[in-house]
Amino acid sequence: MFFLSDMLNRKISMPKPEEALPGRSKAIPTASRHHVLKRPLKGPYPEGMETALFGLGCFWGAERLFWRVEGVWVTAVGYSGGFTPNPTYHEICTGLTGHAEVVLVVYDPKVVSYAELLRLFWESHDPTLGMRQGNDVGTTYRSAIYTFGEAQQRQALASRDAYQAPLRQGATG
Numbered sequence: 001m002f003f004l005s006d007m008l009n010r011k012i013s014m015p016k017p018e019e020a021l022p023g024r025s026k027a028i029p030t031a032s033r034h035h036v037l038k039r040p041l042k043g044p045y046p047e048g049m050e051t052a053l054f055g056l057g058c059f060w061g062a063e064r065l066f067w068r069v070e071g072v073w074v075t076a077v078g079y080s081g082g083f084t085p086n087p088t089y090h091e092i093c094t095g096l097t098g099h100a101e102v103v104l105v106v107y108d109p110k111v112v113s114y115a116e117l118l119r120l121f122w123e124s125h126d127p128t129l130g131m132r133q134g135n136d137v138g139t140t141y142r143s144a145i146y147t148f149g150e151a152q153q154r155q156a157l158a159s160r161d162a163y164q165a166p167l168r169q170g171a172t173g
Contacts, residue, residue, distance in 0.1 A: 011095035012131040012167060016077065020083035022124035029080055030078075039074040045106050049073055050154070052107065052117050053080060053097050056125040057133025063103045065124050066094045072109025077105040086166055100144045106160035114152060118159040130169065161173035 034041055045051075056062045059077035067075045079092055080147075082099030090100050105117060125133055127143035147153040 007026045013095075014139055014163070015083065016097050017083045017098075018100055019096065021087065021091050021094065023084035023091070024086045024121075028088065028123050033075070034067075037074050043106075045073060046108075048108060048110070049106050049115055049149055050109050050114070052105040053102050053112060053146035053148070054105065054117075054121045055080065055102045055142060055146070056121055056127075057101070057141045057143075058136050059101040059103050062124070065111065065120060066103055066105045066117070069107070069112055069117070069120065070076050071108045073106045073108060075106070078104065079140075081144055093138075095138050095140070099140060101140050102144070102146065114155055115159070118145070118155060122163045123139050124161060127163075 026083060031041060035037065054062065054066075060107045063075045063077050066072055078101075079097070079099035082092075082097040084091060084097035084099070087097040087099060091097050091099075107114075107117065125143060129143075131137065131139050131142050133141045133143075145156045147156050
């Protein structure tokens with residue numbers, strides 16, 4: 001017998017790798033240029049640009065936050081952190097791929113710092129909600145920072161700790 005709660009639980013619990021959908025070996029074709037910024041989505045990017053990858057709920061609204069920041073060269077939305085290779089949108093919606101909706105941010109660190117992008121990440125969503133943001137529920141909408149290199153990893157962890165401190169104080173205060 002099928003229960004709606006079974007479906008909901010599947011969407012708010014990360015699948016084990018062996019439970020994940022099989023996916024496919026070939027990448028799914030996507031646009032080559034950003035619709036708003038008119039720049040290449042997949043590079044090559046101008047020399048000196050760096051990349052950041054954030055999951056903060058539904059990527060459509062999140063992407064708009066970043067493309068408006070001075071120093072951001074281009075943004076792209078997609079999925080990351082899952083087990084299923086090259087999943088479709090419908091596969092991700094099942095909660096059986098392990099992916100999160102993410103925004104790739106290609107930026108000029110001479111104009112905007114990674115620390116500033118982290119601030120925007122933390123202050124633009126509620127990372128305490130677990131596997132949801134607003135009305136969107138599921139592992140796809142979890143809060144995540146995927147880092148490129150040791151320096152980003154250190155900064156991301158430091159920012160997490162800095163934003164966590166007042167939350168802990170509020171909970172015990």
